[in-house]
Amino acid sequence: MELLENRIKEEGLVLPGGVLKVDSFLNHQVDAKLMMEMGKEFARLFADKGIQRILTIEASGISMALTTALVLNVPFVFARKKASVLMSEPAYVEDVYSFTKQETAHITVLKKFLPAGEKVLIIDDFLANGEAALGMARIVEKAGSTVAGIGIAIEKAFQKGHSRLIEAGYHLEALASIASLEDGKVTFTKK
């Protein structure tokens, strides 16, 4: 998606250790119009999948899950990284390790918000090692539903998440695919 790639080129900051910061438009300050365009693009890419529900994870996935849900006219659910005292009902919980934050989150979705037999689209802002996407996929499958697709805003194709998801048989679409962050420079995957 050219709009997103251009924004990454203009404003993305490459930090040591293969980290890309996009906090000026995606995960701290947020460009709502860009999120709407990304939602339209996710909706277009998965238009023929019969999506009935979207699952994402707080907090940075919410903006793009919301706009995708708006276009596809389906509900979305965001997994909590930490169960609240209000979540006393039966829940699906999966451990997800974040290499960036170096900690394990217990992502939690109440069972009543993931009915069985649905086609679910998983949305997230970043794909690096695939931990979050695979954790959400396990939750969808435990619920007796099908992962109809995984939509990622920015994938770091040089890390193992991309191949892990493809090898597991998932339909993966990334709006921007980064081949390398070497020497502090963003190089996109050739199409």
Place this chain on the structure above:
Amino acid sequence: MELLENRIKEEGLVLPGGVLKVDSFLNHQVDAKLMMEMGKEFARLFADKGIQRILTIEASGISMALTTALVLNVPFVFARKKASVLMSEPAYVEDVYSFTKQETAHITVLKKFLPAGEKVLIIDDFLANGEAALGMARIVEKAGSTVAGIGIAIEKAFQKGHSRLIEAGYHLEALASIASLEDGKVTFTKK
């Protein structure tokens, strides 16, 4: 806002201790169309305030801040409840105590995303004791900007947040105002 009040009547669950659960449409499973209508309503209520930026707090404020930002055509920023290793730049940090979660969050906004001299709209999903809204207001004022308004989806008018914000001189608008949750029943404030 009748649409939101009706939804609370139909799906809201009252728990002991004056807690209202709206996790079927607002803060776990989310109704994107309702969020868009709420964004339009916030934009209408603050239309003459010259809003230049929206500040909210992760995670439940994001959906409604996004739709409001879309309608007002301004950027929004969501405060982090926990500083990430990626947030190594100068930041505003305020302690915010949550009575529901019984813990203090250090809400954090990078200084570069709150320029001085702007008119900022604060948006949040709930107003109970006013801790989060007042913490965000302190951040806006530390940044040298003005709190042009505080927009809340659901206020519990029987708790002290409402009067604390009014007494501090802020322009407060709540889309649904709850007078009482006594006997497990939702009673809205009379208009």
